[in-house]
Amino acid sequence: MHSHSQHNQHEQTEGNLKLAFWLNTVFAVVEVFGGIATNSIAVLSDAVHDAGDSVALGIAWYFHRISSRKRDKTFTFGYKRFSVLGALVNSLILLSGSAIILVEAIPRIFSPQHVNAQGMMYLAFLGIFVNGFAAFRVRKGETQNEKVISLHLLEDLMGWMSVLVVSIVLRFYDVPILDPLLSIAITLFILYRLYGSLRKTFRILLQGTPKQMQAEEIEKHIREIPEILAIHDLHIWTMDGSFHVATLHLExxxxxxxxxxxxxxxxxxxxxxxxxxxxxxxxIELQGQTCDLNDC
Structure with missing residues (x-):
């Protein structure tokens, strides 16, 4: 039952990543033409960002497919950790994309540019729909790979919401500086979220105990079994953020x-x-047996 559930979850995750990839790729092309038509650097910046997200989604999809392979003589623990590798690569892409947006947005504070506000507004509505739908599909993902992708899509969604707000304001008021200010605020928020995501990714790669688990609590539960006299050499880690593993000695x-x-x-x-x-x-060890792994 557990294996069947994991298989269904894996297929659902792959389907979500596949859908998000194609939505982002097609929409990135639409954005390029839309940005040129509206003379909006903000829209073109989002187009570049969405193109980067498409690459990230493609990487996530590829690594997720690899992670479903059975273990072999080369990877005796299996391929689940490839999903985490995908999360790390995507985090670095998101970090680079955010840096590019900041580099482009900060100078525009000092030299704002006028744009086609109505065209921006139409593109913003389309962007909110596409990225919102993609984010909705992957929001419940349990693997670290999906969580990082969800962060990508959240950044896109918030970016288009800011474009919508700016486009509406610019239709009535001549305040072009709002565009770079909102872009900077959203990017800083995403970088804050990315910091937490990277910490989780490195915790997995460094074999840390899953955050939702306490080794002392697990040991306490096992000690409640009457036949268990002692426990040592307890190790707990996770393969991909959802598949948890443990090794231990029982006396x-x-x-x-x-x-x-x-x-x-x-x-x-x-x-x-x-x-x-x-x-x-x-x-299993019999009472009084010598074991050199008590502090391992």
């Missing part, structure tokens, strides 16, 4: 036979599964 009484230890293992695996651990490797 039991000397009189335990093989069949009884297998029953204990099943109890521990059941408890770990209930706590969110998808895969666990357990080693």
């Amino acid at each position: 039991v009484a000397n009189e335990m036979n093989l069949q009884e230890t297998e029953v204990i293992k099943e109890k521990v695996r059941h408890e770990l599964h209930h706590l969110g651990i998808a895969h666990a490797t357990l080693e």
Whole structure:
């Protein structure tokens, strides 16, 4: 059941990334022509940004497909971590794109340019619809790759909302400086969000314990099983932000036979599964056995 659920989730994620990729790619082309027609640098900047997002979505889609492969002799842990690699690449693309927007927006504060406000408004409505729909499709993603892509799309959505606000204001008032000011504010907000996303990505790559899990709490639950005398060498990490793994040593009484230890293992695996651990490797040790991995 768990494997079937993960398979369905993987297919749904790939479908969402595929849809978002094609929506962004087609719309980026529309933006280029729209930006030229309206003489709007803001729209052209969004076109460049959306083109970058299309590349990011393509990378995310590619890495996500790789992450579904079965483990082999080269990658004995499987390919799930490729999804996290995709998240890292996309974060760097988003960071670069945000830097470019800041470089373009800051000079425009001192030399604002007049644009076709009505054309900007029509493009903004279309941009909000396209990016809003794509963001809606990937917003519930559980992998770090999807979360970074969601951040990409959120930035695009907010960018088009700012274009809409500016275009409406510019139809009635001659205040072109609003365009770069809003662009800078949105970019700074996205950079703040990106910082948190990068921290999560590096936590996964550095084998950190998943944030929603506490090693002490997991150990406490396992110790409640009567046959368990002690626990050590507990390691918990996540492969991609949603598939969590654990290894640990269990100490039991000397009189335990093989069949009884297998029953204990099943109890521990059941408890770990209930706590969110998808895969666990357990080693049984008899009471008093010497183990050099207590502090490993």
